[in-house]
Amino acid sequence: MKKIFGIMTMLALATSPIAAKKQATPEKDPRGAGISIGTLLDSAKDIDKGFSDLKDAGFTSCQIDYRKKACTPEVAKQVKEASEKYGIKMTTYIGVPGHSEWNFIKGPSTIGLVPFNGREQKIADYHDMIDFCQIAGIPAMHSHFGFIPEDPSSAEYQYFIVVMKDLANYAKERGIDIYFETGQETPITLVRAINDIGTGNVFINCDLANLMLYGKANPTDAIRLFGDLVKDVHAKDGTYPSRNNPNELGEEKPIPEGDVDFPAVIELLKERGYNGSLTIEYELSDGNRDYLVKTREYLQNLLDTKN
Numbered sequence: 001m002k003k004i005f006g007i008m009t010m011l012a013l014a015t016s017p018i019a020a021k022k023q024a025t026p027e028k029d030p031r032g033a034g035i036s037i038g039t040l041l042d043s044a045k046d047i048d049k050g051f052s053d054l055k056d057a058g059f060t061s062c063q064i065d066y067r068k069k070a071c072t073p074e075v076a077k078q079v080k081e082a083s084e085k086y087g088i089k090m091t092t093y094i095g096v097p098g099h100s101e102w103n104f105i106k107g108p109s110t111i112g113l114v115p116f117n118g119r120e121q122k123i124a125d126y127h128d129m130i131d132f133c134q135i136a137g138i139p140a141m142h143s144h145f146g147f148i149p150e151d152p153s154s155a156e157y158q159y160f161i162v163v164m165k166d167l168a169n170y171a172k173e174r175g176i177d178i179y180f181e182t183g184q185e186t187p188i189t190l191v192r193a194i195n196d197i198g199t200g201n202v203f204i205n206c207d208l209a210n211l212m213l214y215g216k217a218n219p220t221d222a223i224r225l226f227g228d229l230v231k232d233v234h235a236k237d238g239t240y241p242s243r244n245n246p247n248e249l250g251e252e253k254p255i256p257e258g259d260v261d262f263p264a265v266i267e268l269l270k271e272r273g274y275n276g277s278l279t280i281e282y283e284l285s286d287g288n289r290d291y292l293v294k295t296r297e298y299l300q301n302l303l304d305t306k307n
Helices: 002-014 017-023 047-056 073-086 119-136 155-172 187-197 208-213 219-229 262-271 289-304
Strands: 036-042 061-065 089-094 140-143 177-181 202-207 230-235 277-280
Touching (some): 036 047, 036 289, 073 089, 073 119, 089 277, 119 140, 155 177, 177 187, 177 230, 187 202, 187 219, 202 208, 208 219, 208 230, 219 230, 219 262
Parallel strands (some): 036 061, 036 277, 061 089, 089 140, 140 177, 177 202, 202 230
């Protein structure tokens, strides 16, 4: 009777709602194991506390946010020491030197190295950023380098390629990669420019929201085109520009309240064997810890879940 009771009990448990719930728990997906989740760290603030806070919040990687006044060898050494102390991997040094206006009217004439005005000083600042990376042990510098012209035969495009090739070679001599941040150009224009630069150390930081904010592409389509050029990903959400206000970018939103399909994006990254970082960038949050922690958990759940 005891044996029969034991079997009956096991059968009852196996068919109970509790057991069914346990059986329905998604299996953990090993393909996401190599992807870290990070956010941005302000280089002008307390470096040690910044890294300590990242570790306490469960982050394993970060991008260092460029501030001209903090782009010094001393700060670079502090960043390296804190990264090693807290075990936080640094993926890139991110910044856009010079005056920039983030809209469709003045953006093309102010942002990055496409505009001639201010280019010489921006190149000097980019050199400082690359030198910072070398001292700090950061593998890449990345930026918005401008609205890349669509016409590859134009003088503006061709001169931009020359300027970028010089910058990429400066970085290559120091063992540093350069990443274009997506947004201001169509994906195929960016791929063409990277091919034409041709130095072998130029890749992509794929900002998922920017592709939409600038009205250039659906993120999943862009990732398929970029392939292994994607070395880092900005986890950011937003919408396409509005027909009622075509002079301004689309609206940034908290993840997952915008139009970026994060489950589809992360599944695609896992399918392609991506093993870089998902770096949370939410410019409206001003470093809001609750948002960052909540979003890290959301992204980690997508990485862990096996579809």
